[in-house]
Amino acid sequence: MPTGVALRDVREQLFDAAERILLRDGPSALTSRAVTDEAGVAKGVLHRHFTDFDAFLAEFVIDRVGRMDPKAAALRESAGTGTVEGNLTGALVALFESVAVAIVPLVTFRVQLQVRLRRTWPAGVPVLTEAVIVIESYLGAECERGRIAPDADVETLAPTLIGAAHLLFADRAGPRPERDAVRKMVATVIAGVVR
Template identity: 75%
Template sequence: MPTGVHLRDVREQLFGAAERVLLRDGPSGLTSRAVTTEAGCAKGVLHRHFTDFDGFLAEFVLDRVDRMDPQAAALREAAGTGTVVGNLTDALVAVFSSVAVAIVPLVTFRDELRARLRQAWPAGVPVLTEACVMVAGYLTAERDLGRIAADAEVDTLAATLIGTGHLLHADRTGTAPERAALHRVVTTVLAGVLRGERPGRPRVD
């Protein structure tokens, strides 16, 4: 029986391999054989540690969602500093530069994976839902500080920002949009609720 430490090592090895395959080959290329080949281990290793491949994928997706927690904490701590538009632009760049964009089509591609995820994630698409919660939490903090309007609908604003950001990044084979494009989205969406802030020109890095 493997120890807990060994199990964590195997999980991280397989999850890392799954992420690389997903980013390189897309959802259709993400098979159990592709994952174990990428990880450099026998196919049976995956099935010794997970009930089946969809069970493995469900844990992989939830692990990547959990990895958004530090980003969410950093965004909350940024409330009251810098500019609202700048902080949110940085957050969207980070979300959509990660494996998040590739996970969305994976979830929609596999019916059984969605069924497994429903056991732990009853509504919405993991990653996008978590990103909306992250942005809404930040906007709530800024609303409490008076940097956005007191009547701002933070949940609607968050969903609009994440949905638009996802549309800009939806083609994984295309060129990723520049930061300036996300800056314009944030500026436009928040135009009616910002208080005492001039968005200014976006950074080009």
Template identity: 75%
Template sequence: MPTGVAIRDVRQQLFDAAERILLRDGPSALTSRAVTTEAGCAKGVLHRHFDDFDGFLAEFVVDRAHRMDAQAAALREAAGTGTVVDNLTSALTALFTSVAVAVVPLVIFRDELRARLRRTWPAGVPVLTEAAEMVAAYLAAERDLGRLAADAEVDGLAPMLIGTVHLLFADRTGTRPDAEAVRRAVTTVVTGVLREPR
């Protein structure tokens, strides 16, 4: 891109480019040159908006974690409708077919990125932490509606669901699990606390 040409919403353009690379090629392919090439801009553009590449990646990860707010709201609103297993299956499938699975190895892959994230994200892995909170809030709503046992430990069930389903999707190069595989995994985790017809 020639110098002097204005780029609209450059941060979002760079974040979107990083997401495409991460989903297509994995964390090892994510470099500043790859991001700016994918975004169609000069390499200097990234460094004019971010201190360095790890600073860019930290803001990218946090941005993608915050994008889960709408998904969390939709899942909470689903409480009391459909079935608990179907709602969780849909939400977790959507989560793990998004950038979430790719963010986890990116955070693990880069020591400096983890160190920077710790400054603003003190516990857990961004995206997975948000996902566990989203699922726990949904399960709590279903418990309040009587569709889960009154003593269901939603703060323990949520990370179990996230971990179980994450393992199904973790192989980025393999075939994605189908809805029935996700449904079986979800059912296995929550079956002991369900109080609705299966």
């Protein structure tokens, strides 16, 4: 990249490059050099915008978690429409076909990234913790509408759904689970509470 050329939305350009690498090659391939090469910028660009690579990764993770907000709103608004099983299946497939699955091992294996994230994220792996909150909120809305039993333990159902879905999608090298497999898991988990 020639000097003196203004970059537009450099942070987003770097985040998008990191996401492509993460999805294509996995967390072990995610280096500052790989990100800047993928983004088509000089290596120094990343370090002009972030104190170090872990600071970049922490902001990348938080940015990607923030992108869940519109999806969370859409899921909550779907309460009372369609079927509970169908709504949850769609939400889980969308979540786990995103960069979420690739972020989990990234956060798990980079201790300094965990330390940085703890400054703004008190517990858990950010993407999965946020997903639990989204699912819990949706289940609560369905309880209010009477489509789920009012005494349903949504605080246990939500992480159960996220954990089970994560297990279905965790193998990055194998084929993605069929939507029907996700639907079957959802139906099994919520069977005792759906009205």
